[in-house]
Amino acid sequence: MSTIAAFYGGKSILITGATGFMGKVLMEKLFRTSPNLKVIYILVRPKADQTPQQRVFQILNSKLFEKVKEVCPDVHEKIRAISADLNQSDFAISKEDTQELLSCTNIVFHCAATVRFDDHLRHAVQLNVAATQQLLLMASQMPKLEAFIHISTAYSNCNLKHIDEVIYPCPVEPKKIIDSMEWLDDAVIDEIAPKLIGDWPNAYTFTKALGEMVVQQESRNLNIAIIRPSIVGATWQEPFPGWVDNLNGPNGIIIATGKGLLRALRATPKDVLDVVPVDIVVNLTLAVGWYMAVRRPTSMLIYHCTSGNLNPCNWGKMGPQVLATVKKFPFEKAFRRPNADFTTNTITTLYWNTVSHRAPAIIYDFCLWLTGRKPRMTKLMNRLIRSLSLVEYFIKQTWEWSTYNTEMLMSELSPEDRRVRTALT
Numbered sequence: 001m002s003t004i005a006a007f008y009g010g011k012s013i014l015i016t017g018a019t020g021f022m023g024k025v026l027m028e029k030l031f032r033t034s035p036n037l038k039v040i041y042i043l044v045r046p047k048a049d050q051t052p053q054q055r056v057f058q059i060l061n062s063k064l065f066e067k068v069k070e071v072c073p074d075v076h077e078k079i080r081a082i083s084a085d086l087n088q089s090d091f092a093i094s095k096e097d098t099q100e101l102l103s104c105t106n107i108v109f110h111c112a113a114t115v116r117f118d119d120h121l122r123h124a125v126q127l128n129v130a131a132t133q134q135l136l137l138m139a140s141q142m143p144k145l146e147a148f149i150h151i152s153t154a155y156s157n158c159n160l161k162h163i164d165e166v167i168y169p170c171p172v173e174p175k176k177i178i179d180s181m182e183w184l185d186d187a188v189i190d191e192i193a194p195k196l197i198g199d200w201p202n203a204y205t206f207t208k209a210l211g212e213m214v215v216q217q218e219s220r221n222l223n224i225a226i227i228r229p230s231i232v233g234a235t236w237q238e239p240f241p242g243w244v245d246n247l248n249g250p251n252g253i254i255i256a257t258g259k260g261l262l263r264a265l266r267a268t269p270k271d272v273l274d275v276v277p278v279d280i281v282v283n284l285t286l287a288v289g290w291y292m293a294v295r296r297p298t299s300m301l302i303y304h305c306t307s308g309n310l311n312p313c314n315w316g317k318m319g320p321q322v323l324a325t326v327k328k329f330p331f332e333k334a335f336r337r338p339n340a341d342f343t344t345n346t347i348t349t350l351y352w353n354t355v356s357h358r359a360p361a362i363i364y365d366f367c368l369w370l371t372g373r374k375p376r377m378t379k380l381m382n383r384l385i386r387s388l389s390l391v392e393y394f395i396k397q398t399w400e401w402s403t404y405n406t407e408m409l410m411s412e413l414s415p416e417d418r419r420v421r422t423a424l425t
């Protein structure tokens, strides 16, 4: 058994964001490789008229957890869904549940966040900054806590071109932002948000940077690490290739290409696109949890989970591979046969958006209308074009991330663990 997997045996683990894309894969890996762990506490909010327990039941019965049921048949007993809402100042967790979390937790993985690029600043601050501050306060009251792992993003300092594994000071003090959100109304926040966000592209990356500052300021005597993944894509190997459950990041664009919706994408073929599979991010996350708890570094460490300088992939390689794959494995109910190409400037992008995206959608909807069916393609195409405009910032430029700490950690792993966890190189 791997040293890292053995480490998590008998542990009580708290995961926030466990119902999300990354959180599910993290939870699955823990149950599959450390079935003798004691318990995984997950903070779950009620959603779409499902109770937290119903949501957990649905996740455990999904394809992602098929292997877990074989190696950890008592998984239902080992998962503790705690009703919580990180939008509330006290997380709306009951006193009993809070007491159990504080007295039992050994490891915290903080994955929860709002990852939308168009979120209101108030919501992004509450979730990505204030909730992190509140969780750190809780963690400081956990006598058995061995490590606190905070998931940030490699783009928290995307206003810089070269990013080291350090925390960069933000121009605004996080506590002041949190306090001001409590008394400013939405209209005023909308007015001042662009000035507050400054040269960050959106509220998401700005509040993730603030969240890192809060982790640094409120670390007290906690044993903390921050992980910064770049663009996280579908699973590469574990528990099986190609698993994804959302349209975020690359997923929506690849699916839109496969469905024949996307015909033109503004990107420069030679530019490196920094994508990492979610199982690689999770492997690093578990390795960091083990390293921080066992080796106890004297200071907080930041780990970049990026592929650009270890195993670079550029658009000129990624694009044709995606096209070939979606042609080889065609999507059901595709709008058109997949075919797409890069545009390299605003004019050609506007032209192809009109000719290949908007016009065919309008014609298709007109036919739907003529035949008495509800038009829907124009709305979907506009959503896709809007999504592309929001991710364009991340596509049209490249960054350099140093990976010294991540490579140092890899060198500390046993041969067995290194075999499993170092697919980045």
Ligand SMILES: CCCCCCCCCCCCCCCCCCCCCC(=O)SCCNC(=O)CCNC(=O)[C@H](O)C(C)(C)COP(=O)(O)OP(=O)(O)OC[C@H]1O[C@@H](n2cnc3c(N)ncnc32)[C@H](O)[C@@H]1OP(=O)(O)O
Binding pocket: 115, 116, 117, 118, 152, 153, 154, 155, 230, 231, 232, 247, 248, 249, 250, 251, 252, 253, 254, 256, 257, 265, 273, 318, 319, 320, 322, 323, 340, 341, 342, 380, 383, 384, 386, 387, 388, 390, 391, 394, 395
């Ligand atoms: C040769 C050419 C080959 C071409 C192929 C080559 C491919 C190669 C690989 C490509 C690599 C690209 C890299 C991208 C860079 C990512 C940068 C991430 C960097 C930071 C990473 C992070 O650290 S964090 C990352 C996660 N954070 C996001 O990535 C948030 C984005 N996202 C949103 O911020 C919201 O999504 C946003 C957009 C507001 C919409 O918001 P919205 O309200 O309009 O839409 P919603 O998402 O709410 O979805 C409501 C309805 O729209 C439908 N829909 C949504 N997206 C859709 C879509 N793309 N295509 C169709 N349909 C879509 C959905 O199915 C729903 O349908 P329904 O209503 O029926 O349920």
Ligand SMILES: NC(=O)C1=CN([C@@H]2O[C@H](COP(=O)(O)OP(=O)(O)OC[C@H]3O[C@@H](n4cnc5c(N)ncnc54)[C@H](OP(=O)(O)O)[C@@H]3O)[C@@H](O)[C@H]2O)C=CC1
Binding pocket: 016, 017, 018, 019, 020, 021, 022, 023, 043, 044, 045, 047, 084, 085, 086, 087, 110, 111, 112, 113, 114, 115, 127, 151, 152, 153, 154, 208, 228, 229, 230, 231, 232, 233, 246, 248, 249
């Ligand atoms: N995906 C990516 O490309 C990247 C992601 N990251 C980071 O990884 C982490 C996980 O991202 P990802 O899994 O993609 O995000 P998801 O949006 O898939 O998951 C977000 C998680 O946070 C939870 N959450 C959101 N709001 C609340 C709330 N009010 N109360 C309780 N829980 C809440 C969600 O719960 P619910 O299911 O109820 O909505 C969900 O479990 C984030 O910190 C993100 O910044 C970093 C780099 C890249």
